[in-house]
Amino acid sequence: MAEATAALSDVVVHYPGRQPLGPIDLSIAPGEIVALVGASGAGKSTILRLLAGLEHPSRGRIDRAAAPGRTGFVFQAATLMPWTDARTNVALPLELAGVAAAEARRRADEALAAVGLGDRLTARPRQLSGGMAMRVSLARALVTEPDLLLLDEPFAALDSVTRRRLIEDLHRLWAVRSPRPAIVFVTHDVEEAVYLAGRALVLDAATGRVTRELATPGALPRAPDWRSDAGYRATVELLAVALARSMATVPPEAGS
Structure with a gap:
C-alpha cells in the first residue's frame, strides 16, 4: 500500500471550556477524495487545520507525506486580496x-x-x-x-446550481492531474458528500471521533446522471441517518 498522504494517529486537541476533541485516527491515501461530515463544533475544520499544519495537537502524531508548499487550502470565504x-x-x-x-x-x-x-x-x-x-x-x-487539497465548506454560501458546477469542475481538475491530489472536503450536505467523495466519514458531535465510514458506490468522476442512481440515493440516506445519530449530543461550539 502506498504511503498515506496525511494521517492523524491518536490525536487529541484541548479547548478551554469543553471536552477535548479526540482521540482521532484518520489516514488519507494518495489521490483519494474524503468527505468529513458532522455537527458544528465536531472538529471538522480543526482536522483540516491539523492536516495543513496550521494547528498542533495537544497529544498524538501527525504525518504528512506532502512536500512543503504542496498543500492547498480553500476556506469557507474566498479570502482574496x-x-x-x-x-x-x-x-x-x-x-x-x-x-x-x-x-x-x-x-x-x-x-x-x-x-x-x-x-x-x-x-x-x-x-x-x-x-x-x-x-x-x-x-x-x-x-x-x-499533493493534498483541503476544502472547508467552500461552496456553502453559493446557490445550488453554482455548487453543482463547481463540484463538477473540482472532479474534472482532480481527474486530469497526474498523480491525482488527495482531497479532504468538509461539508454539512450529505448529498454533496456522497457525490463528491469516494469515502465519507461521520464525526461524533462531542469528541470528533469517526463514528461511521461509508464508501460511496461508483467511479469518480461521476457519470452525468449519477444523482438518479439507486446506489447514490441509498448511500445518501445511510449517511443522513449516521449524521443524525452523531448529533444526538451536540457540544458547546469550539472548532467547527
Missing part, C-alpha cells in the same frame, strides 16, 4: 515560494483558465460573483500543484 486582480491573487503562493514573477503569472493564467476564468484575469474581487470568487480561490489552491 480586494485591492488586486485575479491573476495576482492566484500567483501569490508561487511568488511567496520564490517563483519568478513572470513564471508565477504564467502559471496563474493557466490555473484561472482551468477553472473557467481565462477571460477574467484582471478582474478585481468586487467585480466577481460569489461563484467566480470561489473559482479564483480554487485556482490559487491548485496553482502549486498540491
